[in-house]
Amino acid sequence: MKRESELGPHNASQARYAIGIDRGQTNIRIGLVRNDGKILKLVSKESPVLSMEDLTGAGEHMIPLIQQFVALPEVSYVKLDGIAVAIAGVINREGVIVDSKHPKDPLWKGYDLRGLFLDKLEIDLPIIVENDSKAATWGEYLFGAGRGFDHMICITVGTGIGGGLILNRKMFHGSDGYAGLLGFISVDRFGKRCPCGMLGCLNDYASGTDIRKNARLLLEKGEPSLLHEFVGDSYDDITSEIVFMAARKGDELSCQVVWEAADAIGLAVAGLVHSLNPDLVVIGGGIAEQGVFFLDRIRQTMLENSIDCYSNIPIKQTTLGDFAGTIGAAALFWGENEV
Secondary structure, eight states: OOOOOOOOOOOOGGEEEEEEEEOSSSSSEEEETTTTTTTTEEEEEEOOOOOGGGGHHHHOOOOHHHHHHHHHHHHHOOOEEEEEEESSSSTTTSSSEEOOSSSSTTOOOOOOOHHHHHHOOOSSSSSEEHHHHHHHHHHHHHSSTTTBSEEEEEESSSSEEEEEEEEEEEEEEEETTTTOOOOBBBBTTTTOOOOTTOSSTTTHSSSHHHHHHHHHHHHHTOOOOOOOOTTTGGGGGGHHHHHHHHTTTTHHHHHHHHHHHHHHHHHHHHHHHHOOOOSEEEEGGGGGTTTTHHHHHHHHHHHHHHHHHGGHHHHHSSGGGHHHHHHHHHHHHTHHHHH
């Protein structure tokens, strides 16, 4: 049910500020965010590829960037509520990345990223470390496509698949903080073996990485495709964007891959709406930029696999785009307890 948002226009006397950091696969965005969702200062830098085998390196690399940002004149003059870092991984409520290595590694003991920041940053501010998709979900809920609703599911589809759950106007964290790992929903119990060890994970059917990989596998089998005109025999040059481009032109192979991805997401959404009865479902990440071409197929599959009472649940594209994680991370300091 939509409601009137309680986060009205910016009021200078009530302004609060936090730093939101979105550590992506190959870049980092650091923003000074006001509690109306506006980014007042943003620095974006390319970063070494995020390797879950070297989270220490990833954390250490962020420290000087954060220190430099906090020292900027535009940032240093405001009172900050804290610093929040959004990063991939299974993260508990204490900011410890407890599971990130796939295939499973019995020696993995977790990595206390929040502890590293508290120890090395030498900044007297509260620090939050949260899963990047959950942070993006919170940003979209407060300031984007989910604004004004009480219950929302968000699925982020990019290099991998993540998500977040908003229930009764709160982020749902679950018992330990792991809720929202939507990429590990099984959409085919007889399907592909995921690197995590499970069968038929959504990740392996619908992520940008696997759209690219699945198209390449079909090409390597000798299947005809318009993709040959785009990349020739250089299959390494295939991207999910190119696959979508060919699909829009009616290429059979590309359509097969794209619709398989959309159907997998639609099946996952059907299960989620039956379980949670949300006001809406929001699809984010790079793949969501394909718009109705992709979202309409997701909705069609969801409807075909749902009972009639869920037929009015809308599926929307995110509105904050690449900045959802930065805004949502900062907003963890105030919005979650105040909306």
